[in-house]
Amino acid sequence: MARVKTVTQPTGLSLNTIIAGDCVxxxxxxxxxxxxxxxxxxxxxLQLRGDLxxxxxxxxxxxxxxxxxxxxxxxxDEFSRAWLAAARRLLKPDGAIWVIGSYHNIYRVGANLQxxxxxxxxxxxxRKSNPMPNFRGKRLTNAHETMIWAAKSDQxxxxxxxxxMKALNDGxxxxxxxxxxxxxxxxRLRTADGEKAHPTQKPEALLHRVLVASTNPGDIVLDPFFGxxxxxxxxxxxxxxxxxxxxxxxxxxxxxxxxxxxxxLDAEAAAVTPRKRAExxxxxxxxxxxxxxxxxxxxxxLNGRREAKIRADGTLVSHDVRGSIHQVGAALExxxxxxxxxxxxxxxxxxxxPIDVLRQQIRAELTD
Amino acid sequence: MARVKTVTQPTGLSLNTIIAGDCVxxxxxxxxxxxxxxxxxxxxxLQLRGDLxxxxxxxxxxxxxxxxxxxxxxxxDEFSRAWLAAARRLLKPDGAIWVIGSYHNIYRVGANLQxxxxxxxxxxxxRKSNPMPNFRGKRLTNAHETMIWAAKSDQxxxxxxxxxMKALNDGxxxxxxxxxxxxxxxxRLRTADGEKAHPTQKPEALLHRVLVASTNPGDIVLDPFFGxxxxxxxxxxxxxxxxxxxxxxxxxxxxxxxxxxxxxLDAEAAAVTPRKRAExxxxxxxxxxxxxxxxxxxxxxLNGRREAKIRADGTLVSHDVRGSIHQVGAALExxxxxxxxxxxxxxxxxxxxPIDVLRQQIRAELTD
DNA sequence: ACAATGCGTGAATCACCCT
DNA sequence: AAGGGTGATTCACGCATTG
Numbered sequence: 001m002a003r004v005k006t007v008t009q010p011t012g013l014s015l016n017t018i019i020a021g022d023c024v025x026x027x028x029x030x031x032x033x034x035x036x037x038x039x040x041x042x043x044x045x046l047q048l049r050g051d052l053x054x055x056x057x058x059x060x061x062x063x064x065x066x067x068x069x070x071x072x073x074x075x076x077d078e079f080s081r082a083w084l085a086a087a088r089r090l091l092k093p094d095g096a097i098w099v100i101g102s103y104h105n106i107y108r109v110g111a112n113l114q115x116x117x118x119x120x121x122x123x124x125x126x127r128k129s130n131p132m133p134n135f136r137g138k139r140l141t142n143a144h145e146t147m148i149w150a151a152k153s154d155q156x157x158x159x160x161x162x163x164x165m166k167a168l169n170d171g172x173x174x175x176x177x178x179x180x181x182x183x184x185x186x187x188r189l190r191t192a193d194g195e196k197a198h199p200t201q202k203p204e205a206l207l208h209r210v211l212v213a214s215t216n217p218g219d220i221v222l223d224p225f226f227g228x229x230x231x232x233x234x235x236x237x238x239x240x241x242x243x244x245x246x247x248x249x250x251x252x253x254x255x256x257x258x259x260x261x262x263x264x265l266d267a268e269a270a271a272v273t274p275r276k277r278a279e280x281x282x283x284x285x286x287x288x289x290x291x292x293x294x295x296x297x298x299x300x301x302l303n304g305r306r307e308a309k310i311r312a313d314g315t316l317v318s319h320d321v322r323g324s325i326h327q328v329g330a331a332l333e334x335x336x337x338x339x340x341x342x343x344x345x346x347x348x349x350x351x352x353x354p355i356d357v358l359r360q361q362i363r364a365e366l367t368d
Numbered sequence: 369m370a371r372v373k374t375v376t377q378p379t380g381l382s383l384n385t386i387i388a389g390d391c392v393x394x395x396x397x398x399x400x401x402x403x404x405x406x407x408x409x410x411x412x413x414l415q416l417r418g419d420l421x422x423x424x425x426x427x428x429x430x431x432x433x434x435x436x437x438x439x440x441x442x443x444x445d446e447f448s449r450a451w452l453a454a455a456r457r458l459l460k461p462d463g464a465i466w467v468i469g470s471y472h473n474i475y476r477v478g479a480n481l482q483x484x485x486x487x488x489x490x491x492x493x494x495r496k497s498n499p500m501p502n503f504r505g506k507r508l509t510n511a512h513e514t515m516i517w518a519a520k521s522d523q524x525x526x527x528x529x530x531x532x533m534k535a536l537n538d539g540x541x542x543x544x545x546x547x548x549x550x551x552x553x554x555x556r557l558r559t560a561d562g563e564k565a566h567p568t569q570k571p572e573a574l575l576h577r578v579l580v581a582s583t584n585p586g587d588i589v590l591d592p593f594f595g596x597x598x599x600x601x602x603x604x605x606x607x608x609x610x611x612x613x614x615x616x617x618x619x620x621x622x623x624x625x626x627x628x629x630x631x632x633l634d635a636e637a638a639a640v641t642p643r644k645r646a647e648x649x650x651x652x653x654x655x656x657x658x659x660x661x662x663x664x665x666x667x668x669x670l671n672g673r674r675e676a677k678i679r680a681d682g683t684l685v686s687h688d689v690r691g692s693i694h695q696v697g698a699a700l701e702x703x704x705x706x707x708x709x710x711x712x713x714x715x716x717x718x719x720x721x722p723i724d725v726l727r728q729q730i731r732a733e734l735t736d
Numbered sequence: 737a738c739a740a741t742g743c744g745t746g747a748a749t750c751a752c753c754c755t
Numbered sequence: 756a757a758g759g760g761t762g763a764t765t766c767a768c769g770c771a772t773t774g
Contacts, residue, residue: 073482103491103516107482110475114441120749122508123471125493127545129733134541137530140490140581143543146514148471154749162505162764164681168653171692172766173502175511177495177545180657181733187659205657212680213508237663238680265680269664272681273690276763277752283761326761335425339762415749422745423764431747472749496746501765504750509766513747550746553769568747741773751763 015220016236018244018252023224026245027086035090035243036159036219038097039210039231041202042083044076044105073108080105080112083224088116090222091152096121096159098210100147100202110148118150121158125177126206130184149214159214164272168209180205189228189254197254198228207234215240217270229255236262239270280366282359284325284340285314292358299325299344300352306332308344316344325355383588384604386612386620391592394613395454403458403611404527404587406465407578407599409570410451411436412473413444422503431567435616441476448480451592456484458590459520464489464527466578468515468570478516486518489526493545494574498552517582527587532580542581548573557596557622565622566596575602583608597623604630648734650727652693652708653682660726667693667712668720674700676712684712693723 012031019026087097097118099109114120124147131143151158165174180203187204189197207230215221217239223231226244228251235242236259246252264270287293288310295312308318308328316328323331325340333343341359345352380399387394414436420428438444455465465486469477482488492515499511519526533542548571555572557565575598583589585607591599594612596619603610604627614620655661656678663680676686676696684696691699693708701711709727713720 069485070483073479103478103488106491107475107478107516110471111479114475120471122510123474123514124508125495125512125545127493127495131543137541138528140492140517140533141541141543142490144493144545146491148475149508157752160506161681165508167681167683167692168651168657170649170651170653173505173509175499175509177493177512179654179734204659205654208657208680265662265664268679268685269677270680272679273683281753281761324760333425336419336421337425337762339764341762412747413749414747416747417749420748420750421764426744428748428750429745436747470747470749472747496767498746498767500746500748501767502748502750503764504748505764506750507748510748549768552746552767556746564746739774741771743771744769746767751761753759753761755757755759 013220013243015241015243016232018226018229018232018246018255020249020252021245021247023245023247024082024086027083027090027222027224030090030243032089033092033095034220035222036092036095037211037215037221038087038091038095039207039221039223040083040087040097040099041200041223041225041227042080042099042101042105042109043225044101076105077108077112080109081116084109084112084116084118087222087224088118088152093152093155094157094159096149096151096156096214098147098149098214100126100145102142102145106146106148113148113150117153119152119154119156120148120150121160122149122176123147124149127177127179129179129181131182147210159216159219161213161216161272161275163275165209165213167273168212174213178206178209180209183230189258191254198251201228202230204230204234207231208238211235211238211240212272217267226255227251229259232259233262236264237270239264239267280363282362283314284355286362287355287358288312288314290362292361293346293355297346299346299355301329301332301343302345302352302354304352308332381588381611383609383611384600386594386597386600386614386623388617388620389613389615391613391615392450392454395451395458395590395592398458398611400457401460401463402588403590404460404463405579405583405589406455406459406463407575407589407591408451408455408465408467409568409591409593409595410448410467410469410473410477411438411593412470412568413438413476414470414472420503428500428503429564429567433567444473445476445480448477449484452477452481452484452486455590455592456486456520461520461523462525462527464517464519464524464582466515466517466582468494468513470510470513474514474516481516481518485521487520487522487524488516488518489528490517490544491515492517495545495547497547497549499550515578527582527584529581529584533577536577536580546574546577548577551598557626566619569596570598572598572602575599576606579603579606579608594623595619597627600627601630605633607632648731650730651682652723654730655723655726656680656682658730660729661714661723665714667714667723669697669700669711670713670720670722672720676700 013034126145128143134141183201183203191197220241221235222243224245226246232242232244295310297310298307300307308316321328321331326338329338329340329343341356344355381402494513496511502509551569551571559565588609589603590611592613594614600610600612663678665678666675668675676684689696689699697706697708697711709724712723
């Protein structure tokens, strides 16, 4: 993935570039249903204490507190609806979005996101290991931010790399609360005079987990509030394509330079543990055809209480129940469903061995 | 505080009682500006579709009660606006509210709460130490719920017991994420036939922290969705007054009996011993996400004879062996098990450093 | 008596392919 | 488009039972 090179795909999208301009206008200029994932870190300058402006930029007279508040929330909602609608149009049917925010704005964003037809999959708490303390002692230390992960619709077959997340979490399911430190130290971009290049630069660790969880290598990730390009840097490293939109030229320049320094990982390093479902399908009948199991042989449940006879066509029979390994297992257990591969065992030298080991043998041959 | 006795205050409020009826109508019948704190656990509008079974085929006992069913987001919003308006009227000018919810409803509630004029002080994440797993492996484990803490207005001089919170948290500022287990075991109320008395009973530890943080002894706490009375039980124990509203007679009866069994503590006894912290678990994947080790980088055994490449999901690959740091180490050594933290080393300035030193670094951050 | 093992369960928006 | 078959999928903790 070149750092400045612009690749034009059949979608008409220029990949791995930063688009200058307003995010809504820029998104509306891109082809619909062309993007796999959107990561959005929208501004939340609600301006609740200072001057208030209506959506048309006219100033609100501070007559009445209720009206002020309403005007300011209403204009933020209007902004949220506009960019969420543009974002939803860009997503492929099975695409998904992540939005990050704090209590100032996340409730507005979340409600508008639901109203737009997105289907929330999880909300994820970024628990900061090193938050800024509350200096005045008037509230709790604000030690987290919230991310909403949502599919384009409740019909979407969204991407979730379950096994990879489980691996990242030492073999147990990844939870909805993630402990990750703030972006500080060498990772924090600085201007020439040592100022923070961007006030709210997100840690790359956060984007790493987001992209590993919900994209595959080669996917297209759009960030409409690109800032200094954390999304682009992590996408490039992990072998995903990015499209950034940012209106501030200083942020764009910082992002461009930053992403240029990133090296993409080789495919093996970027790879994650695949889902089981992706493995080639093997029919039980194949074990019979190959003589790994013989018609007439008996299969047993692990506890030894159930048994069934193998028939020549790869079905089982037990008393008056006939059918597939799954159907017979489910019927005998009175269960709604049953994975016959792990339920049934054959006997060898007096011990029960799951028939799944035979399937794995065939699969190993297939991938040789 | 007597268990059934009704005390009529100058406010006209009957304290330490459970009012039967619909929460909006009941609240509107109470005097305005008469309550110090409101704790609300409204229906979540879960929108569950089919049945869910565990991998062992047992059925999950889901929340399917009539009170949790709403026709649409619009009708849920209407319901939220109605009870929030009634609640706000009841609060004293310096009063505050807590609302608990999940991603299904909390964004609707939060936005409507802001629109009603409440001023959010913090959102607080209840991190469940023992959540139910995601059985189908399609999402992250939903391991938290969200509470919004808001003052009646941005002018309110709300109560916050900063020092008490700090003491509860081993002498450091209380954060906005609270680790508390689910309500199970002896605390969970059961019917005569062993069923859950209420499907969503909250743990007393949660209410304990809420009331210690944001009320003083003698304060009046209203709970418009009283259920089986967790708020009342904890309020009584801590020397606060409660007013509950609940329309289900079975829940009211269970709450009444429960609160009767509670003994109010004297002030001294209310002090809580700080909990001891176990050493936090650190996943190898966190080192990768944080950039302490890069995907693609090689790890080495101390003798230099074995090496493996790091992948993006925190697994290792060496020849055709893939898996966790422990699994790959064991496989390469032909050993039944292997502690990957001490087995694997990274190379820095020509010397081998065990990856365990990086884990220690993360642990040091977490326990600061 | 105490340790080891097994079982039950919790606010859950929990498939997907092929015919 | 709808229906049917295959087959993937769980963590922490309390409590009861077994050793």
